[in-house]
Amino acid sequence: MGDFQVKKQPKKYDAVIVGSGAGGGMAAYVLANAGLKVCLLEAGYMYDPQKNVTQLKNPWDSPRRGASTKLRPFGDFDASYYGWEIDGEPYTKAAGTDWAWWRARMLGGRTNHWGRISLRFGPKDFKRRSIDGLGDDWPIGYDDIKPYYDRIDELIGIFGTNEGLENDPDGIFLPPPKPRLHELFIKRAAEQAKVRVIPSRLSILTKKIKSTTERGACFFCAQCNRNCSVAKADFSSTNVLIYPAIATGNVDVVANAMAREVLTNNEGLATGVSYINKEDMIEYQVTGKVIIVAAGACESSRLLLNSKSQRHPNGLANSSNVVGKYLHDSTGAALGGYLPTLFGRKRYNEDGVGGLHVYSPWWLDNKKLDFPRGYHIEYWGGMGQPAYGFMGGIESMNGKYAVNGVQKEAGGYGKSLKEDYRYFYGASVGMAGRGEAVPREDNLCEIDPNTVDRYGIPVLRFNVKWSDHEVKQAKHMKETFKEIMHNMGAVITWGANDDEKNQYGLAKPGEIIHEAGTVRMGSNAKNSALNSWNQAHDCKNLYVVDGGAFTSQADKNITWTILALSMRASEHIIDELKKNNL
């Protein structure tokens, strides 16, 4: 073989997990605590929230003052390594497709910097086809997953309130934080528009929880996106699942490990994973009794499609030909501006938690509307920490409004300008919708026949378009937001000039970073890849526990459901191993 070697890891694992985000982290946690030996492969850097710290840093601790870079796109303090563009790891798009693909490359994946918005699916969300004839029903219902949501609520901790809403189920909640000033204005204005506003549901500990002594309560620095190095008070896979799993002694983490292929034997069973170590560019193979794929919906489908063999000529777990298909992201449309009532406002510490204190769950009946699925509304505003870009474009404001009673000429400089910045600071306000798209077979990612990444692994080519359903939903979002802003007396400065030509400001698919559907579960092996246990129809010792498994995604961010399903699938694995079924 010359000097090119494939090194085989000698240790035989019970489970090899590809990906350490919400799904992979939960699987590692459950299996390790049950005594199983786990190898956790992560394509990104090793990362330790206790050592890799940006929390409580000041704006001046970064010479670029928190500006975005290619290596950290949501800002210099954000806890995400990489994002939209990774050198040497390209992807392509079919003509007419405008897809944006987010890939965090670090232990814990996106759970380090995500918004902590943790929403259970409701009963309707599993049965959408039965309701509106579009897409497909899940093979499971709310009752199948409710016990796991309950356990996740208690294991991980979440704040919110029980509102008795049919499709936004009650949970086991810690107390939410009181609304901020702009949120009180929003609440009043939204209620005038007959839009319900309730406390948000975020996986942040407003109180210590019984399930662990390792995590403290939130101290309201509003920096969840930097990950809570100090108190572990918010959910990241890293703080809450992976490091505790490592502490059991049953988990070996291999970072900088890009999975190339899931290996199978002549019987078609999964035997292990072949991966390349990005640091030394050496090829490895690791074996396990069970292979759990949790690399993120698109990466997982890529891995399966690239795992061709005689028994799986169409890719692993893909006799149905659906792997890579039915790709959907949340819809997103937003607008913002400022609230003149808040000019010259008193200063106090308004940080709160790292996210919204209130939100609006979907409040209407789609049967009475011209689009089939709903959306929730997220709100923001107020006195944020200064960062790169602070109060840019003040010349569009300081000529329009009298500053402390004095009408000025727009623009300017000097002591007068300093006064203007102080006067207008903290008055910004905005809102965004996050809605459910209808999964379609022809929205997909597939293997690009012409392109490999720097490791020689064939890359994905995306082919995704919004349909009229999503465009009409975005139109409704904008109309609703304008009404709320108007009721508040707010001035809209961006996001108000839309029409069909720009799809009502609908974010490009992928931009909301809630990809799902590409390895979907279903009861019919002819049109689904997984059964109701996240287990591949075609390969019983292969499980997929990330967003790929989702038959549809609801008007709710998918992380909480990923966690619940992964817990459930992991216990199924333990059970099946005990019965010698795998």
Place this chain on the structure above:
Amino acid sequence: MDRRKSLKLIATGAVAAPAVIAGCTTDDKKTEVAAVDPKFNLDRNPAEIENEKRLLAMDKFFTDHEMVTIAILSDIIIPKDDVSGSATDAKVPEFIEFIVKDMPDHQTPLRGGLRWLDMQCVTRYNNAFKDCTKEQQIELIDLIAYPKKAKPEMAQGVSFFNKMRDMVATGFYTSQIGVKDIGYIGNTVNQWNGVPDDVLKQYGLSYTDKELKECISFDKNP
């Protein structure tokens, strides 16, 4: 951060690890894995360390002449006043020098704008901007600082000055001096007990009984 406050929160269980929070003062560098340069007092992954090293190793972009001009402009835009120091006090020119290396798209507009400004001054006063009198400098600035009043032939200058204003504001208000000036007092251990009573009163707002019952509250007089 106030040590007494942080110790108190440890006692109430708000934080997990006293050892970690002990390292959490604003000027503490001990908790940090050594970064590429003390300038970068925040987590950097290996690719970032390489990138920052590359940036810091670059020759300076602005000439001495340009830097002096930038300093004068910065202090015209944000001078010292009763509340806080000036842009140069806050090291805004140094920030601008770094940022044009980090974001090369800024280089041409700024270099070109500075030259445009100098040419305007040479034409009127026979001196580059930095060598004009204070009155001459202000006279020129007044022609480009007010977008709605400026003459059409000054449009490029207006564009340049808008950009300088934004740059200086970013550099200033993200400095220690500027954060204090603008009145942002977050980024610390806190107990969020809602909007202060006097502020609620000011806007005629109040929390509902439901909110008062369900939301987390902290003793106002612990």
